[in-house]
Amino acid sequence: MLRIDELRVNYGGIEAVKGITFQVPEREIVTLIGANGAGKSTTLRSIAGLVKPASGRIHLQGDDITGLSPDRIVSKGVTLVPEGRRVFPDLTVLENLKIGAYLRKDDLEDDLKWVYDLFPRLKERSWQAAGTLSGGEQQMLAVGRALMSRPKIMMMDEPSLGLAPIVVRGIFDIIREINRQGVTILLIEQNANMALNIADTAYVLETGRITLSGTGKELLNNAAVKKAYLG
Ligand SMILES: Nc1ncnc2c1ncn2[C@@H]1O[C@H](COP(=O)(O)OP(=O)(O)OP(=O)(O)O)[C@@H](O)[C@H]1O
């Protein structure tokens, strides 16, 4: 589905991503784990077109999408649920969801129903201002808004950040369900344990380089991963 070749990203003189190569097979859940500052968010932001790579290529189903605008990338089926959720606090839940579909002109009713079936809580609260939702509800809304673009692949940047364990479990159940319904997932997590448990394929990113890869299970049982990330 997605192929990243020798991706490099610089901020000024600083190399944040130093030539990484990895794949996200169709219908899989793939996770990137790594410490703070490893380059995880930068990788997702460059796939989404929000930062321009210094070099390297990004292919979606064989199609070169490197350097396209964020809008073009969304319309090709790649969406990002950003770190920190970023819902529009003064708009209602429903208005936030409609913004997720802004590039489409067709009927939204089916997709709204899809999102409301996944997140009944959002349906109950569709007229509530997004800024007054709980953290977990805002995360649901950020995911719901991303789904409204009808993505082939959904990238998620630390969806569990700052949420209570029971809410985190709910979010991971939903990720699995969305994947089961055919959406490919590229997930970034500090919560390496949960991420490796649901991932088909996993990569470890250290200071801008991929240092390990394998199935989620393999990395869960890897001694170095256990020591550095599983506490
Ligand atoms: N806009 C920016 N300008 C300059 N440097 C940046 C910018 N964004 C990120 N960086 C730097 O790039 C490196 C990688 O950052 P990135 O946000 O990709 O890491 P991360 O793996 O997502 O970390 P975290 O787990 O803390 O979110 C860091 O050294 C960071 O300081």
Ligand SMILES: [Mg+2]
């Ligand atoms: Mg980050």
